[in-house]
Amino acid sequence: MTNVLLQYATVFVLSVFVGIEIISKVPSILHTPLMSGSNAIHGVILVGSMLILGAANTNAEEVLGFLAVILATLNVVGGFVVTDRMLEMFKPRTPRAKADADAQKGADS
Amino acid sequence: MSRGTLIDLLYLVAALTFILALKGLGSPKRARQGNMVAAAGMLLAVVATFFNRVDGHPLHHVLLIVLGMAVGLVVAVPTARFVQMTAMPQLVAIFNGVGGGAACLVSLTEFIHIKSTKPATYVVLEVLLGVLIGTVSFSGSAIAFAKLQELMTGRPITYAGQQVINALVGLAALAVIVITLVTSSTALLWVLLVVAFVLGIAFVLPIGGADVPVLISLLNSFTGLAVAASGFTLGSNLLIVAGTLVGASGTLLTMLMSKAMGRSLPNILFSAFGSVVTAGTGAGAEQRTVRSGSPEDVAVMLGFASRVVFIPGYGLAVAQAQNVLRELAENLEKKGVEVFYAIHPVAGRMPGHMNVLLAEANVPYDDLIEMDEANSELESADVAIVVGANDTVNPAANDDPGSPIYGMPIIHADAAENVIFMKRSMRPGFAGIDNELLYNPKTTLVFGDAKDTLTKIVAAVKAS
Numbered sequence: 089m090t091n092v093l094l095q096y097a098t099v100f101v102l103s104v105f106v107g108i109e110i111i112s113k114v115p116s117i118l119h120t121p122l123m124s125g126s127n128a129i130h131g132v133i134l135v136g137s138m139l140i141l142g143a144a145n146t147n148a149e150e151v152l153g154f155l156a157v158i159l160a161t162l163n164v165v166g167g168f169v170v171t172d173r174m175l176e177m178f179k180p181r182t183p184r185a186k187a188d189a190d191a192q193k194g195a196d197s
Numbered sequence: 198m199s200r201g202t203l204i205d206l207l208y209l210v211a212a213l214t215f216i217l218a219l220k221g222l223g224s225p226k227r228a229r230q231g232n233m234v235a236a237a238g239m240l241l242a243v244v245a246t247f248f249n250r251v252d253g254h255p256l257h258h259v260l261l262i263v264l265g266m267a268v269g270l271v272v273a274v275p276t277a278r279f280v281q282m283t284a285m286p287q288l289v290a291i292f293n294g295v296g297g298g299a300a301c302l303v304s305l306t307e308f309i310h311i312k313s314t315k316p317a318t319y320v321v322l323e324v325l326l327g328v329l330i331g332t333v334s335f336s337g338s339a340i341a342f343a344k345l346q347e348l349m350t351g352r353p354i355t356y357a358g359q360q361v362i363n364a365l366v367g368l369a370a371l372a373v374i375v376i377t378l379v380t381s382s383t384a385l386l387w388v389l390l391v392v393a394f395v396l397g398i399a400f401v402l403p404i405g406g407a408d409v410p411v412l413i414s415l416l417n418s419f420t421g422l423a424v425a426a427s428g429f430t431l432g433s434n435l436l437i438v439a440g441t442l443v444g445a446s447g448t449l450l451t452m453l454m455s456k457a458m459g460r461s462l463p464n465i466l467f468s469a470f471g472s473v474v475t476a477g478t479g480a481g482a483e484q485r486t487v488r489s490g491s492p493e494d495v496a497v498m499l500g501f502a503s504r505v506v507f508i509p510g511y512g513l514a515v516a517q518a519q520n521v522l523r524e525l526a527e528n529l530e531k532k533g534v535e536v537f538y539a540i541h542p543v544a545g546r547m548p549g550h551m552n553v554l555l556a557e558a559n560v561p562y563d564d565l566i567e568m569d570e571a572n573s574e575l576e577s578a579d580v581a582i583v584v585g586a587n588d589t590v591n592p593a594a595n596d597d598p599g600s601p602i603y604g605m606p607i608i609h610a611d612a613a614e615n616v617i618f619m620k621r622s623m624r625p626g627f628a629g630i631d632n633e634l635l636y637n638p639k640t641t642l643v644f645g646d647a648k649d650t651l652t653k654i655v656a657a658v659k660a661s
Binding site for chain 2: 092093096099100103104105106107108110111112113114115116117118119120121122123124125126127128129130131132133134135136137138139140141142143144145146148149150152153154155156157158159160161162163164165166167168169170171172173174175176177178179180181182
């Protein structure tokens with residue numbers, strides 16, 4: 089076991105706890121955007137794809153790396169755009185509508 | 198500061214934005230902003246990578262990289278922007294799957310790149326895990342997509358000896374991993390790729406539609422872990438942090454979902470739940486009387502109510518009735534009726550599905566109430582209206598130990614003064630279980646398409 093591996097393992101273990109800690113505070117109303125948003129975040133594999141295509145020496149590596157870049161871009165771009173589209177729809181009750189409803193309620197009773 | 202240090206620093210900033218984005222999801226107010234911050238962080242990381250060095254030289258094939266990105270952009274943006282909101286579960290599934298595929302390719306290619314240097318055993322293990330998990334996520338998501346898109350049946354697909362065959366495929370994957378570790382053979386890596394592909398398919402086939410929320414969130418965590426494995430291989434802290442965050446959050450969400458179903462994760466994944474449609478318990482089930490009513494009857498009942506609760510389920514999404522439902526709610530509110538929506542955590546085909554569906558119909562999120570709170574509110578409700586839900590309101594989950602859904606927390610629709618149950622027919626719900634609530638004396642059944650029925654109720658409420 090090398091020091092480098094140990095350093096990565098440290099980052100891994102700490103990230104597990106950070107992940108669990110933050111996610112346990114997400115309300116269930118936002119579970120779909122959470123999935124979609126974390127989906128976009130693992131699109132960071134695009135960085136890995138760029139690095140392997142950038143290092144490619146053989147045709148096989150070039151083909152696989154190129155495919156990886158395409159798939160990773162789909163993941164990252166699609167993930168962020170879909171999440172944004174979802175979150176755009178979540179709106180609070182506007183104070184006006186609430187006031188209207190209350191006024192109406194008062195008038196009826 | 199050297200170039201390498203600066204780039205690592207930028208990667209750290211990117212990792213920080215990802216954490217902030219997930220933190221932002223703690224409230225609907227800051228969530229959208231958080232997502233944009235993460236997108237900016239991602240852009241920063243990608244731009245920084247163009248200036249990175251690999252094996253001591255600048256990136257080769259920069260044009261090819263840009264071309265690949267352009268292809269991805271041209272496909273992803275219109276798809277993500279213009280696909281129907283109702284196709285959201287399958288869209289999330291497919292974007293997740295391609296991420297898994299990319300992670301697998303990264304691990305695979307890196308192995309081809311470094312194999313002449315005789316990599317250490319732990320490096321080979323990282324590669325193998327990246328390939329295995331990434332591929333399972335890829336092919337599994339593809340099948341989940343096909344099920345959700347209705348390219349194939351949403352019911353579990355089972356065949357004789359399925360569990361044995363699945364176990365054998367799993368063991369085969371394990372065997373290939375062990376042999377590859379010993380021999381470091383590239384050829385076997387391709388074998389693993391094929392076995393993992395088959396494993397992903399075989400594993401998802403027996404999982405039925407109602408269990409898909411758990412599956413999607415599990416596959417999401419798989420892709421995260423595959424990305425983390427690639428991060429270990431490439432020596433990238435950014436990939437490890439981002440992948441692990443997603444892996445951990447996906448696992449936690451999966452746990453929450455299975456808890457909300459009152460079943461263990463293995464039971465959800467391996468029991469092919471919902472494959473057997475029972476004809477109802479007892480011979481007399483067919484003859485039991487139910488009370489049915491017309492939309493106008495419902496409107497009259499609502500006219501006397503002061504507190505109404507809607508309980509939506511997947512059927513609402515199928516009938517595309519979310520906008521009419523909101524219209525009904527608005528009309529009731531105009532008459533001074535208090536209205537809210539009781540949301541079961543696993544209603545629909547992905548975690549939180551009902552919330553997104555109703556948000557799309559402009560229902561303010563303050564009106565969407567989680568199960569526990571809803572159950573205490575229901576006791577003082579005059580009318581509970583069940584739209585497209587079934588198993589999530591089935592009292593058998595509480596009081597019939599023999600029922601397959603026994604133990605699942607449910608929304609207690611029957612706590613309300615009156616229950617209105619909208620149904621297309623007397624056909625049982627997804628789990629194939631008869632629903633006692635239908636025969637409850639408090640219940641009025643309204644047969645027909647949910648959208649039609651709701652439209653008629655709206656008209657009748659307006660007229661009254």
